Amino acid sequence: MRLLPVAVMAALLPGFAPAAPAYALAGTTYYVDSKSGNDDAAGTSATAPWKSLDKVNAADLKPGDAVSFKRGSSFTGSLKLEANGTAARPIVVQAYGTGPLARISGMDDDCVVLSGNHWRVSGLRASRCRWAGFQVAGDSNELAGVQADGNIAGVYVTPSGSRNVIRDSVLTDNNRMSVNDEGGDNDSGAFGVLLNGDDNLVTGNTITGSFAKSADYGTDGAAVEIFDGDRNRVTHNTSRNNETFTELGAQKGKTATGNVFAFNVVTSSRSRGSFLITRGPRHVVGPVKGTVAVQNSVYLPAKDTIGWSCHDGCAPSILKLRNNVIVVGGEAGWEDGKGADEGGSVYQGRVNKFKLGPKSIVADPKFVSRTDLRLRPGSPALGRGLPLSSKWYGGAALGKDMVGKPLAGAPDAGAYQH
Template identity: 80%
Template sequence: MASTHAGARAGATYFVDSRAGDDGAAGTSAATAWKSLDKVNAAALKPGDTISVKRGSGFTGPLRLKASGTAAQPIKIQAYGTGALAKISGTRDDCVVVKGDHWRVSGLRASGCRWAGFLLDGDSNELNGVQADRNVAGVYVTPAGSRNTIRDSVLTDNNRMSVNDEGGDNDSGAFGVLLNGDDNVVTGNTITGSYAKSDDYGTDGAAVEIFNGDRNRVTHNTSRNNETFTELGARKGKTATGNVFAFNVVTSARSRGSFLITRGSHHVVGPVKGTIAVHNSVYLPARDTIGWSCHDGCAPSILKLRNNVVMVGGEAGWEDGSGADEDGGVYKGRTAKFKLGPKSVMADPKFVSRTDLHLRPGSPALKRGVPLTPRWYGGKAFGKDITGKALPGSPDAGAYQS
């Protein structure tokens, strides 16, 4: 028989069903489910409690999660029943607002919200298996949000701009994930369609954008048809230091796109220090594309790259200043403006197809990578390829190990 942790309480479970529920009911069983999110917002939730949300339900947000769990007893949100995930929408507010700490949120879809589908403003929260679409930001981690995890979720067509006007170089929006906080993890997600028209830039958007966020780890994500995979910046007086991008697969059929954009000290939102990109596989075949750009004062302290495979129809990579610190990579593009590392090569990586970035036999990326310690890819827990395969002593470049 399992024993309960000393001092732990048996959590209560509350049920919500927008179709058959009743806000006058007890909410403590599927047969007595509440009908609206108002009851959840008003509930005095405690560590160990669970909110079960009926699949197929539809709600107008916001869902406000203000209580806090503990590391041993998080507060959970989960789906029950069959059918599509419960959908929360509404243009008057962000849809799911997590103000507390130690929440485990799964089984919800946030669609067409005011700005963010999911807003994480607390610490040590986890989104797992959620969906977000048609928002300015699918998931927004605020400057106060730290040590949160966004995993195994589907963020689709978050393709709206919040600022979109002529001049000012200030258009903003179309984020799969926007990280303003520190020490967050974005892993195992599928992020598509972060792309919108922009008066300033023509088009804009990012799968994962980091602004003023430090030590975030972005790993093992699949990115398709986004404007850029990641763009980094920091307001003067702030930092975006030590962010890691590892084992991500980035493809796009769009007419323009990029993998990684970062800045040195001469840029208005620079310097962005200590960015690391390792074992990423990138294929952007259109002409108006760039693999990576480290500009306005690039240096090894700004960007380090190891064991990436980057094939683009435009510029494979671009650096100025003293340049990035690069090695173990395979690159192909019409042009390139950066110094290859000792083990790097300009060659066709022989991807299986435009969307399948496994390596074919004879690929120059096979055994091309240099051995890396766990700090390069965010810690031992992340030391595997995008399919979960362990890294060998002589690794292949890219996100897949043969």
């Protein structure tokens, strides 16, 4: 499993400590193979693997241990990751062998329930689970290179889940709705990632097909939805054909404060869609305070689309936007009240219902294509951006474009630098 570099992890996760040398970390590695395993076997070699999730759930895992799932395996039930690793000696879940990732499914429970701390989980696919493919309730965990499909939420970070990383994963067609009855304004679902916790990082993922029919809303869904979560960073993700990229809300007494969206690339061929939806104090799930959207590239060509909406008491304290490139077939942006704090961006839409900020213009940004949102020569987005400090991006380690180029001088608007 490829871990983030130590310097990056230290910058992104408060309390992260560099690991000791690999030879000092070695614990016990357990192997699981649904086809040829045996729960009476030792489980400590690929030639004598366990067979079931129940055997893993009952294991007394210690810091530094690893659980290796045979590729091509298939399980029904729930994998319970309850033990605690440490920052220096995380517990690892990984794949071995060849073929597709091991698949866990089943409608009786969430497929992977991570309630412990300091896990590094990769090499699993969670498909058609009760509610969430991966439920993350612990602290300082990492999901990397996982897959989730056919769930209500591909990854669900609970209110207790904090300082977790979800990266380099593929979340596809998590397109089921819960509740889904008429009235009550309470349908919920079709989330690639749902964040209820604080200080999590969602980066480098490909999220597609997050939408479902809803009795309350017609259709609904989001690549990344944040409700009550504070200070989450959502960066460098590729979003395709989702109902919306992100929608934010908070119950009364909460604020979903200080969430950052940077360097995301958002496209869709759907007839309806949006990039960012947030709320002021007059909304039933507002106010959502201190949202920052910077250096994102968006192309939603259908008529029933909106770039960003800041409503029911918008103000600079609610939403700040910098250096984005947003092209939609509908409304490029919408604000009421005092309006958002906006600048350094390029917009193109049928209508614009907001006041342009410093250096922002309405123009064709000259994307390479409908799906390739790099900029062609002569684009008005080149050099359009306002110089920004690293806090706008969620930290210096995240201040690079979609392909890793650092920002320098007056940056280009959008997710790509040239």
